[in-house]
Every structure is written in C-alpha cells, then in structure tokens.
Amino acid sequence: MYREFDLIERISKIFGQPEGVTLGIGDDCAVLDPGRFDLVTTDTMVEGVHFRRDWSSPQDIGFKALAVSLSDVAAMGGGPGAFFLNLTLPKDEDEAFVEGLLEGLKQACVELGPAGFEVSAAGGDVTATRGPVVITTTLLGEASPAGPLMRSGAVPGDRIVILGPTGLAQAGVEVLEAGLDPDDYPALVAAHRRPTPLVRQGALLGLYGIPSALIDVTDGLAQDLGHILERSKVGASIETHHLPRHDELVAFCEATDADVLGYMLQGGEDLQLCFCVPPARMPKLWEVARREDWDVFDIGEVRGSDEGLRVLGPDGQPLDIETIGYQHFAD
Amino acid sequence: MYREFDLIERISKIFGQPEGVTLGIGDDCAVLDPGRFDLVTTDTMVEGVHFRRDWSSPQDIGFKALAVSLSDVAAMGGGPGAFFLNLTLPKDEDEAFVEGLLEGLKQACVELGPAGFEVSAAGGDVTATRGPVVITTTLLGEASPAGPLMRSGAVPGDRIVILGPTGLAQAGVEVLEAGLDPDDYPALVAAHRRPTPLVRQGALLGLYGIPSALIDVTDGLAQDLGHILERSKVGASIETHHLPRHDELVAFCEATDADVLGYMLQGGEDLQLCFCVPPARMPKLWEVARREDWDVFDIGEVRGSDEGLRVLGPDGQPLDIETIGYQHFAD
The missing domain is CATH 3.90.650.10 (PurM-like C-terminal domain)
Structure with a gap:
C-alpha cells in the first residue's frame, strides 16, 4: 500500500509533463500554456459497476479508464493532450494492483496517443475509501482548426x-x-x-x-x-x-x-x-x-x-x- | 432516486452555462473559449473519509466539494470559472440527498464566486456505485495577467x-x-x-x-x-x-x-x-x-x-x- 505523497511521486515519475502544460503535478493547480486546450471531458469508472477485478486485469482497468476519455475527444474531432487522474483506493489496497492500474494508463498514453499529440498526466488527486475503487480521468484536448464536431450539426439528407x-x-x-x-x-x-x-x-x-x-x-x-x-x-x-x-x-x-x-x-x-x-x-x-x-x-x-x-x-x-x-x- | 439522464438534465438546469465556455453540458466534450482558462485543479471527496452524513448536511457536503477546488485556484492567485462534476451515487440514493448536494454546490457558486468571475458547471459524469458517495470537482481558472503564483518562488528574507x-x-x-x-x-x-x-x-x-x-x-x-x-x-x-x-x-x-x-x-x-x-x-x-x-x-x-x-x-x-x-x- 502506498501513502498519498509516495503515490503522487510515483505517478509523477511514470507520466512525464505533457506538451501544452507549463506546470504539471506538484502545485495547487496545473498551469496550461495559453490557448492550447479547448476540449474537456471527464469519465468515472466504479469497481463492481464498470469493471470487476475477476474479469479484468489491473492493466486493463487502467487502460480502459483513459480509453473512454480519449474516445470522447475523438468524438469531437479533436486531438488529446493532458489528463488528470483521480484515484480513490481502499486504504489497504496492495501495490501490485495500483502499479498495474498505472501501467495500463501508461499503455493507453503510449498506444492510443496519435502522432502529433502527447497524452500524459498533468495532475489529479489520490484519496482513500472504505468502498470500491473509483477512477476518474479528466482529459483535455484540442479541437481541429476547422472547429469542434458536435452532435447538433446533422441535416436531412446526410x-x-x-x-x-x-x-x-x-x-x-x-x-x-x-x-x-x-x-x-x-x-x-x-x-x-x-x-x-x-x-x-x-x-x-x-x-x-x-x-x-x-x-x-x-x-x-x-x-x-x-x-x-x-x-x-x-x-x-x-x-x-x-x-x-x-x-x-x-x-x-x-x-x-x-x-x-x-x-x-x-x-x-x-x-x-x-x-x-x-x-x-x-x-x-x-x-x-x-x-x-x-x-x-x-x-x-x-x-x-x-x-x-x-x-x-x-x-x-x-x-x-x-x-x-x-x-x-x-x- | 434519479436516472442518469434525468440527473444530468437537472444539473444542466441548476447551473447555467458559465462564461468562457462555448458548449457546456450535453456533448462528448465541453468546448472552451480559446485562451480563457489556464489553471486546472481537481479534488475528490469520499463519504466516510472526507465527510459523514451524520456530521454534515447534503448542502454542506456539496458546498465543501467545490470550496476545496476554489481554494486551489485562489492558491495560484487566480480567479475561478467553469467546473466539472463527477457524482458517484449509490443506486438507491434518495432524491432529497442528491438535491441537497446540488443545492450546496450552487450555494458555493453564488456565495464564493468573486465579482468578475462566474463559477458554474460545464460538464461532468454521473455514475452508480455499491459503495460510498464519491464527489469529484474539477475546476478551471484564470491566472492573473501577472502570472500564476506557485509554491516555488520564495527566497530567504521573505x-x-x-x-x-x-x-x-x-x-x-x-x-x-x-x-x-x-x-x-x-x-x-x-x-x-x-x-x-x-x-x-x-x-x-x-x-x-x-x-x-x-x-x-x-x-x-x-x-x-x-x-x-x-x-x-x-x-x-x-x-x-x-x-x-x-x-x-x-x-x-x-x-x-x-x-x-x-x-x-x-x-x-x-x-x-x-x-x-x-x-x-x-x-x-x-x-x-x-x-x-x-x-x-x-x-x-x-x-x-x-x-x-x-x-x-x-x-x-x-x-x-x-x-x-x-x-x-x-x-
């Protein structure tokens, strides 16, 4: 089991500071380069509702947590960038599970980040719980220069x-x-x-x-x-x-x-x-x-x-x- | 108890679309006005760890969830703006509790948002759990034109x-x-x-x-x-x-x-x-x-x-x- 500051240190080591971020993990807020990101999406996955440990490996769970947010940015026709990670873990969670989660998140960054976009962690929050694991990823992205693609533009004949x-x-x-x-x-x-x-x-x-x-x-x-x-x-x-x-x-x-x-x-x-x-x-x-x-x-x-x-x-x-x-x- | 889409609809009604946001609740991502926000903070509160229902009213809990994020933006010398709300609620949670949470969040927007800054919800995620309530707020802010105030600038003699x-x-x-x-x-x-x-x-x-x-x-x-x-x-x-x-x-x-x-x-x-x-x-x-x-x-x-x-x-x-x-x- 990690203590809060050790885990933040570990996350900070695994995920390099993403492009477009002036100041990443370690202060009261992350500071973004001005004008870089204009898309925001956030997704929460709950143990026992969205995933089960007997069905998915910790790596799968971490991977999927970021995959769903990456999909939301894709669904705006944009490219992904910095993300924020909120990990809510049982007080006695074992290190292997947490390491697996982080590995899966890192795999998603490497395998799913498209050329020209760097997906990495710029901040987050680590909290304890007496209940199931809860993972929230909040991902920033850049809309295309042609503008974001919304749900509202369809017209008859399309x-x-x-x-x-x-x-x-x-x-x-x-x-x-x-x-x-x-x-x-x-x-x-x-x-x-x-x-x-x-x-x-x-x-x-x-x-x-x-x-x-x-x-x-x-x-x-x-x-x-x-x-x-x-x-x-x-x-x-x-x-x-x-x-x-x-x-x-x-x-x-x-x-x-x-x-x-x-x-x-x-x-x-x-x-x-x-x-x-x-x-x-x-x-x-x-x-x-x-x-x-x-x-x-x-x-x-x-x-x-x-x-x-x-x-x-x-x-x-x-x-x-x-x-x-x-x-x-x-x- | 609310169903997911009803609750999102309710949140959307309570919180008007904040300034600096082109597209709020209702698409795959929120779309921000270019160049508006350069600060990001995210905080998670867990029932039984950060709050107890027998100690705090639902309004208190909602208020505090946003207060801690507002404090982080203040701690960068910035002003707050759009926030994102991730609510993880027991499947059979009663409406009065959820309404109270939202009321408290709204009170925080109104009472704590300083003149010249509009604090309101631009998105989020609503999920079910078999465990305790988990609330994550992710708040965007604007650093002062003089730049963000970090933890790293102190020098001997200050x-x-x-x-x-x-x-x-x-x-x-x-x-x-x-x-x-x-x-x-x-x-x-x-x-x-x-x-x-x-x-x-x-x-x-x-x-x-x-x-x-x-x-x-x-x-x-x-x-x-x-x-x-x-x-x-x-x-x-x-x-x-x-x-x-x-x-x-x-x-x-x-x-x-x-x-x-x-x-x-x-x-x-x-x-x-x-x-x-x-x-x-x-x-x-x-x-x-x-x-x-x-x-x-x-x-x-x-x-x-x-x-x-x-x-x-x-x-x-x-x-x-x-x-x-x-x-x-x-x-």
Whole structure:
C-alpha cells in the first residue's frame, strides 16, 4: 500500500509533463500554456459497476479508464493532450494492483496517443475509501482548426456512417457473466476489457471537417444516434442490412439463441464512432478511408424530425424497435 | 432516486452555462473559449473519509466539494470559472440527498464566486456505485495577467504571512468525533462542515503580484509551508507567538487538555492562505489589507535551505516540532 505523497511521486515519475502544460503535478493547480486546450471531458469508472477485478486485469482497468476519455475527444474531432487522474483506493489496497492500474494508463498514453499529440498526466488527486475503487480521468484536448464536431450539426439528407461493428463489448460482458470460456470469444471479451477508441480517426475526421455531427458509441448505437437526432432536431432511418456484423458476435448469438440485431443496436461501450456526412463530402470520406485503410459502413440517412428514428429491415420496411432486445444473463 | 439522464438534465438546469465556455453540458466534450482558462485543479471527496452524513448536511457536503477546488485556484492567485462534476451515487440514493448536494454546490457558486468571475458547471459524469458517495470537482481558472503564483518562488528574507487562524477544521472534526455539543463550538464545526476558501483574497494577491509563493492550508500549516520550502529550496522560521489564535480553539484545547499549538501547526483543511512576501512588497500588502479589511499575520521569515523549518517559541528559541501534536479522540 502506498501513502498519498509516495503515490503522487510515483505517478509523477511514470507520466512525464505533457506538451501544452507549463506546470504539471506538484502545485495547487496545473498551469496550461495559453490557448492550447479547448476540449474537456471527464469519465468515472466504479469497481463492481464498470469493471470487476475477476474479469479484468489491473492493466486493463487502467487502460480502459483513459480509453473512454480519449474516445470522447475523438468524438469531437479533436486531438488529446493532458489528463488528470483521480484515484480513490481502499486504504489497504496492495501495490501490485495500483502499479498495474498505472501501467495500463501508461499503455493507453503510449498506444492510443496519435502522432502529433502527447497524452500524459498533468495532475489529479489520490484519496482513500472504505468502498470500491473509483477512477476518474479528466482529459483535455484540442479541437481541429476547422472547429469542434458536435452532435447538433446533422441535416436531412446526410448519410449515417460507422467505422466498425457494434455490440461486441456488451456481448463480452455477458460471456464473462455467464462464465463462458473467454478464449471462445476473444474479440468480444477484449472489446469489454480493453476497448480501442478511434483516436486517430476522430482527429482526422475533425481535421478534414467531414462529419456534420459525430458521437462515440457508449450507450448503444440506437441511443447514441438518438442523441445526435435530439441535438440536431432531425430523424433518421437505419438500414439494418448495412450494419457491420462481427463473426464472433454472430456465433455468440447463435450459441445463446439471442438476437444479433439487439446487440448491434443497443450494446454500449464499443467506442466506435458514428457520424453524419453531407453527400457532397462523401467522396472526401472515401478518399481518406482508402488512404487510412478504414472500414466505412454507410448505414442510413438523416431524415426530417417528424420521422423519428426508424430501423429498416432488409425489405426496407420498418422494424418494431421495442421488440429488438438483447439477451441478459444477469439482472 | 434519479436516472442518469434525468440527473444530468437537472444539473444542466441548476447551473447555467458559465462564461468562457462555448458548449457546456450535453456533448462528448465541453468546448472552451480559446485562451480563457489556464489553471486546472481537481479534488475528490469520499463519504466516510472526507465527510459523514451524520456530521454534515447534503448542502454542506456539496458546498465543501467545490470550496476545496476554489481554494486551489485562489492558491495560484487566480480567479475561478467553469467546473466539472463527477457524482458517484449509490443506486438507491434518495432524491432529497442528491438535491441537497446540488443545492450546496450552487450555494458555493453564488456565495464564493468573486465579482468578475462566474463559477458554474460545464460538464461532468454521473455514475452508480455499491459503495460510498464519491464527489469529484474539477475546476478551471484564470491566472492573473501577472502570472500564476506557485509554491516555488520564495527566497530567504521573505516574510511569511497568513490571513487567519488555522487548526479550526481539525478541532471541529474532533468535536464531532467526541460527540461534544456542536453548539458549544460553532466556529470549529463550521470550519469542518462549510469551510470558506479565500477566493477574492487569492485573486487580489495574484492581481497585485504580492506573494513570491502561495499555498492554501489543507494538510496543516507546517506541512503546507513545508511544500513551499521544498519547492523553493529554502528554509523558514515560524514565530509561534505571532500565529493567530482563535478563541474557540483555545477554549476547546483547554477543555480537552490539548496543545493548541499542535492544532494551529498541524490541523488541516482550514483553506487559509499562507504566502511569502518580499519585504519590498509588504507595504503594498498592508495597503490592500487595509482597503479590503483583511486580517494579516506576519508569522515568520524565509531562511536558507540549511535551516530547514524551525518553529520558534516566544523567547526566540526553537521548539521540538516532534513533540507538538494535537489530541486525537479517535484512530
């Protein structure tokens, strides 16, 4: 177990002072270079709610804590920078767990920080608890010179695009909950344990100003797209036959007799990016995607607000979204 | 009990979008006006460690959560602005408690935000827990045009100054722990429940560039002054007979047969400001203090690093700091 000042010292050693920060760990406030950061996001993960120690390694937990914040900056079309770490740890927590957490956070900095952006800790707070571990990461970022990409810019006629399959992380949780062999579903379990935010993709979408609206998939594709619709005051149709299906998710649903569409539409925490693109900018998207080797899935269209969110089957007929659900092993 | 989105909606209603923020609650990140904020501080409070529901009202708890962050910005000589709120609440928490927390936070914004600065929420995260309540506030601020006041600028010959008595908050905790009547010690208990950070004082000290080094008293005067000494690579002597003594603290120590000096030097969480002032700037300090009606206590001198921290008795002879302690009722 660390004492507070030893742990701050340790964190200070592991994370070098990030670019854009005049004064990092060690004073009453961090001091930022003027005009550098204009994006802020903050995320809290709670033991027993967002992660379990018997499901994830300490490294996975630390990695994911920063990954979710990196995904939020990507979802503004920005690039990430300095972060702040609030660690709330049981008084008798052992060093190996804490070291593992910090290792995972450092891995996220190194593996997920895109070229041209330095992700590192500029401050934080270390506190004791008699309850579960709580980790908060607050990440600063820089919007693209073209401006931040918000949820509010979609207009009817825009195409709706995602860059990869959804539903994996939720299925991964259920593999673990049901006590199935994680080795049978490595991609699903990895999507829960160590999701990969699309940091470079988000920054490039922002740089080229391609999306009219952008969000990351954390609550589930239907709900997150719903956030865009609400903010943009528009409706949308999703063409379910164009949604990317991950082989392992399909196999999991066959094995558990579950509805794959439910996972794809309602499973959260995948950290995919979902965005709207004016038709005139689609050629630019295809060009960037080809150069960057992205998978791009054109899954639907932004419509008038009176249409709400419609989910279309392969025949073009609307499905009843209420009846599309995913199997819960627990709860 | 609130659901996540209802609570965010409620927070969004209570706290208007602060100045200096282009886009507040409701997207993946908050978007800041370019170049506005250059200070960041973050603080976590944990139920059962930093507060107890049987000792403090929900309003007190919310108020204090923001007060400690406001004190950190004051301790840089800056002015406060947008804050981010991470609330981790038991799944079955009742609405009255949550409403009280938000009320207390709002009171802190209104009562503690100094003229010319608007303190309000620009984002956050709401999460469930199976453990104690955890509250994190991350506050942005603006350094004075003269630059931020750090811990590292003290030089030998500087005077050491505080603006009020210390040791009250620690004594207040012990009044509550010992089950004494809080009405007998209203100032001590209030110092724990609802400490008043010196927000205006810090901003003015920064504006006039008076201190060479500045810190707020959270770990205890001796330890916090120690942080300045370490960062500034200097020593110091404290003249204990010049330390301000609060009548109620003296009465408490008499009643409990405790050493009042121990509380004054080692009691934390008072949110007093302690700072070093070059002799040439002392007249400016006195002038501002007279105009602002501040109590100013000149409690010692910055010395060479070889002298360490010396605590002098009324006869000018050093006391043995190891033997100065405060009474603990518990632990």
